[in-house]
Amino acid sequence: MPLPVNRRPVRRLTYSSVLLALALLLSYVESLVPLPLALPGVKLGLPNVAIMLACLHVGRAAGAAVSFLRVLLVALLFGSAASFLFAFFGALLAYTVLWLLGRSPRLGRVGLSVACAAAHGVGQILAGVLLYGIAVVFYLPFLLLAALPFGAICGALLYACERLLPPLRLL
Amino acid sequence: MKKNGIHPALFRPLDLLPMLTVLLLALALLLLPFLLGGGKTLAVVTASGTVTYPLSADRSFTLCENGYTLTVVIADGAARVVETNCPEAICRRTGAISRVGESILCSRAGVLLRVEGEGGYDAVAG
Numbered sequence: 001m002p003l004p005v006n007r008r009p010v011r012r013l014t015y016s017s018v019l020l021a022l023a024l025l026l027s028y029v030e031s032l033v034p035l036p037l038a039l040p041g042v043k044l045g046l047p048n049v050a051i052m053l054a055c056l057h058v059g060r061a062a063g064a065a066v067s068f069l070r071v072l073l074v075a076l077l078f079g080s081a082a083s084f085l086f087a088f089f090g091a092l093l094a095y096t097v098l099w100l101l102g103r104s105p106r107l108g109r110v111g112l113s114v115a116c117a118a119a120h121g122v123g124q125i126l127a128g129v130l131l132y133g134i135a136v137v138f139y140l141p142f143l144l145l146a147a148l149p150f151g152a153i154c155g156a157l158l159y160a161c162e163r164l165l166p167p168l169r170l171l
Numbered sequence: 172m173k174k175n176g177i178h179p180a181l182f183r184p185l186d187l188l189p190m191l192t193v194l195l196l197a198l199a200l201l202l203l204p205f206l207l208g209g210g211k212t213l214a215v216v217t218a219s220g221t222v223t224y225p226l227s228a229d230r231s232f233t234l235c236e237n238g239y240t241l242t243v244v245i246a247d248g249a250a251r252v253v254e255t256n257c258p259e260a261i262c263r264r265t266g267a268i269s270r271v272g273e274s275i276l277c278s279r280a281g282v283l284l285r286v287e288g289e290g291g292y293d294a295v296a297g
Binding site: 056057105106107108109110111112114115118137140141142144145147148155156158159162163171 | 177178179180181182183185186187188189190193194196197198200201
């Protein structure tokens with residue numbers, strides 16, 4: 001039984017804000033984890049758990065806002081113009097996939113997360129090609145391969161959160 | 172279990188579709204340069220000039236420079252000197268070259284065989 005209509009906007013704002021803060025925190029936390037692959041752009045993708053929660057349980061527009069604002073804030077706080085470009089294109093493609101596939105009941109969280117992670121990698125390559133030329137495409141297979149385990153981990157974490165959190169009653 | 176009208180599942184059979192697609196795409200991209208021969212060429216540099224041959228097409232040819240004869244064979248994406256009338260035969264003993272940047276040099280004949288193309292390493296620092 002969803003919340004009465006007049007209470008939803010406030011609840012959406014509240015949960016979106018909390019999830020955005022979580023996404024920022026997770027961005028920092030995952031930067032502390034040293035990954036053996038010294039490839040640029042290969043990350044655990046922890047903030048995406050928060051973003052997926054926002055998209056799937058608060059609303060697709062709210063999720064888009066959380067995704068974009070996370071990219072913007074991380075770039076302003078810790079990054080550079082170049083890192084913003086990479087993150088922006090990665091998030092853009094990843095969220096497009098999430099928007100299209102997220103509501104499908106036939107896809108499990110692992111598959112969804114892997115698809116989004118792969119799209120994120122493609123987006124980063126796109127940014128790389130714009131900045132550095134076509135040679136960047138060399139990294140694409142490695143990003144795609146990384147998307148499989150790390151996407152699966154995020155999918156599993158997402159599923160765990162969905163099971164443990166109380167219903168948001170927004171959708 | 173139902174939450175907000177959503178029935179999340181950890182894994183569904185259809186998940187294999189994106190996962191396998193990603194895997195196959197990655198493998199295809201990795202193997203592509205090897206399947207296409209890599210676009211590498213052999214540059215034969217002599218006093219008369221430079222001739223280039225693609226490494227992907229098997230062939231053999233002879234070079235006569237400065238009184239020395241070298242027989243070069245390109246096979247399986249690599250080039251090597253199989254026969255020479257030079258007593259030192261360093262060129263033959265160099266063996267096969269296939270990676271961009273590798274070269275075979277005969278200073279007596281004034282012949283340089285060098286693999287050209289994209290990529291290749293001059294040095295790799297980890």
